[in-house]
Amino acid sequence: MVVRQGLRMPWRGQVDAFAGQVQRRVARGRKFSVLLTDDAELRRLNRQFRAKNTPTDVLSFPAAPAPGGPLGDIAISVERARAQARAFGHSVASEVSILLLHGVLHLTGMDHETDGGEMRAAESRWRKKFGLPNGLIERVGA
Numbered sequence: 001m002v003v004r005q006g007l008r009m010p011w012r013g014q015v016d017a018f019a020g021q022v023q024r025r026v027a028r029g030r031k032f033s034v035l036l037t038d039d040a041e042l043r044r045l046n047r048q049f050r051a052k053n054t055p056t057d058v059l060s061f062p063a064a065p066a067p068g069g070p071l072g073d074i075a076i077s078v079e080r081a082r083a084q085a086r087a088f089g090h091s092v093a094s095e096v097s098i099l100l101l102h103g104v105l106h107l108t109g110m111d112h113e114t115d116g117g118e119m120r121a122a123e124s125r126w127r128k129k130f131g132l133p134n135g136l137i138e139r140v141g142a
């Protein structure tokens with residue numbers, strides 16, 4: 001996990017442990033990298049890769065398909081995670097974990113905008129297995 005310098009994250013150990021579980025169980029052992037950063041960096045990445053000049057909470061960058069190769073990279077805004085954790089009444093660690101799970105599901109090839117509910121169901125199933133609060137897709141649908 002790569003962390004932007006200067007970010008305070010007393011919950012980092014929890015998220016590292018969760019990332020390990022996600023790698024084993026959701027990603028089936030395939031590696032992925034996670035960048036924990038701020039809104040400015042997510043805005044820059046969103047503008048560069050999606051032509052959207054706004055910050056966002058999580059972005060996924062799938063790797064080129066290779067049997068057994070890494071899945072790709074995820075970038076998470078800790079600022080967005082903090083705000084969303086406050087808004088939804090749970091911990092920052094839970095919110096970062098929700099964002100990480102969402103990002104990894106995208107890396108596995110799922111896309112909630114086009115798959116007719118497959119990613120929504122998978123996110124809900126994994127969220128319940130991991131004991132996480134409502135996920136991103138469920139919030140949008142609420």
